[in-house]
Amino acid sequence: MARDFYEILGVPRDADKDQIQQAYRSLARRYHPDVNSDPAAADRFKEIGEAYQVLSDPSTRRRYDRFGADFRQVPEDYDERVAAAGGGFGRGRGGTRVQYGEGLGAGGPVDLEDLFSGMFGGRGGFGPIPGADQEAEFELTLEEAYRGGKRTLHLDGRSFTVDIPAGVIDGQRIRLAGQGGRGSGDGPTGDLYLVARIKPHRRFRLQGRDIHVDLPLSPWEAVLGATVAVPTPNGEAKVKVVPGSSTGRKLRLRGEGMPNPRGPNGDMYAEVKVMVPAKPTEKERKLFEQLAAESTFDPRRGT
Missing domain, CATH: 2.60.260.20 (Urease metallochaperone UreE, N-terminal domain)
Structure with missing residues (x-):
């Protein structure tokens, strides 16, 4: 089961952006592979980076607070789809009646299978729901960014071979079609966007x-x-x-x-x-x- 991002950074759920940034910097310095030789440090560093990426962005943080660990699989236009389906009520786990959009995820992760079946299963088949696009950061040296080339990345237990274009700059996104969140029913899989982060260089x-x-x-x-x-x-x-x-x-x-x-x-x-x-x-x-x-x-x- 995925660890809670607030727990990873060691901050309360009502932490402000300064607390989140301070916690991230402290942990990143401690677990960066360049200064920590522990074999587990690299995985811990990636985990800290993912938690910071989600909680430092107000929009992404709101979605995480609402839907829990599966927030990336919930379409961006979720509320519009609920309204279009007519109503806004369904059956949660064990038959509990849930009104969508009111605090989901605040008390625990949302079960997407129950969520979507409650939304659309009993309403004449609303149709396939596309998977949500996902985003993740990866680091590379300035020389790697300058020359480009192939790079193998590991994310959430999956491996990807990425073609990095020569001259990629910090913050540039590389799209991997069909590698994002899973769709519901026959809905297509979302895309994965990799955001390049160039490491500081000792000379340049x-x-x-x-x-x-x-x-x-x-x-x-x-x-x-x-x-x-x-x-x-x-x-x-x-x-x-x-x-x-x-x-x-x-x-x-x-x-x-x-x-x-x-x-x-x-x-x-x-x-x-x-x-x-x-x-x-x-x-x-x-x-x-x-x-x-x-x-x-x-x-x-x-x-």
């Missing part, structure tokens, strides 16, 4: 399809200009640093960002970071002292 920062990276330079490279290598997800590229480049200057590499199958690629931005030797040699120190004595440049005045 992703903004839409643009990729940002720091470009460390020596003081003489920044002053005199140079041609240097800059890393990209597709290997090294060369960039020309113009003379007089201070920290914060951004050098654009057109089209070197995330691929875009439906338009222009994103760009790459290398941001200059002027670095100085932490422990200069005696000769380097003398040269810097000579420069300090000769130069009239004042960085605080910009002249």
